[in-house]
Amino acid sequence: MSKNKSVASIQTLSRAMILFDKLYDSAVPLGVNELAKQCDMNLSTAFRILKTLMQGGWVYQCEDDRYIISPRFSFITERTGFYFALKEISAFTMDRITTQETQAMNLSVLKDRTCIILQQSRTTKLMDLIPPVNSTLPFHASASGKIILAGLPDPLLRLYMANMNFESLTKDTITDHAVLTRTLEVVRQDGYALDLYETMENSVCIAAPILRNDGETIAALSFSGIIGAFDQELLNHYLPVLRQAADEISDNLFQTYQGESIYYSNSR
Structure with missing residues (x-):
């Protein structure tokens, strides 16, 4: 893996952890726009991270399109x-x-x-x-x-x-x-x-x-x-x-x- 790819992967992981922390700390479900704003990242990045976390079973998307932590995290x-x-x-x-x-x-x-x-x-x-x-x-x-x-x-x-x-x-x-x-x-x-x-x-x-x-x-x-x-x-x-x-x-x-x-x- 090249140095640039390695740095990019670390940055993506760091952003995912920041977003996940925001969801974990929230008492209510959060939408992608709100998460992107709180995490100071662009909308497409937040959306991509959420989809990846959903595929891994770490977050759920609610009926109103907002997100919550899944039980798997426990x-x-x-x-x-x-x-x-x-x-x-x-x-x-x-x-x-x-x-x-x-x-x-x-x-x-x-x-x-x-x-x-x-x-x-x-x-x-x-x-x-x-x-x-x-x-x-x-x-x-x-x-x-x-x-x-x-x-x-x-x-x-x-x-x-x-x-x-x-x-x-x-x-x-x-x-x-x-x-x-x-x-x-x-x-x-x-x-x-x-x-x-x-x-x-x-x-x-x-x-x-x-x-x-x-x-x-x-x-x-x-x-x-x-x-x-x-x-x-x-x-x-x-x-x-x-x-x-x-x-x-x-x-x-x-x-x-x-x-x-x-x-x-x-x-x-």
Whole structure:
């Protein structure tokens, strides 16, 4: 590669990083004109960079032609140990709470447009109705899936909803777009989600978000495989314990990655 081509490649990469930073820092989707202006680059350069990032799966173009960061970016940090740290740090809290409550727990994250179980703590019960680590959970039926969906920005949520497979797993599974939309609105308001016999007969799950320091959801923590009838009394018991555990994991993760992780950076 010639010296001129090498310099040009470095300049292009630098511009792409500047543009990507602007998208990452923005609380709302941005259009190509606005990005070009903020990044002090010409319109054609900004447009070309955005198309390249889209092809790589790093950004999404919304219905109104503005752009947002894609979920794939979250998993860059796996290479620097973020998700390894999340998995390891959460295990201490989850094991303690499972022993305390005699109830299995799952920690789930968004990966490759699916909701997967990253970590779990299990009981010694003969009946332990939870899938193993690395299993995928249905967004529309599982409590963790609903937490992940509710934590997405609206433009990205609409993309997920538009491509949702509303498979009926039990007679109680949500199979209607409008019903799930209303359910997610309630999840956002209440700060927790339920799976009331929706993925498996006779099994209930309750999930709460694990948040980064700006309030964005990075994972879902759940009590999983609660067998039998579920009422308000059980919800009143489990929900505070679950929320406290989620906060503890978030706090421990923040202390580990303070000043280092993109998840916990207040400024860039």
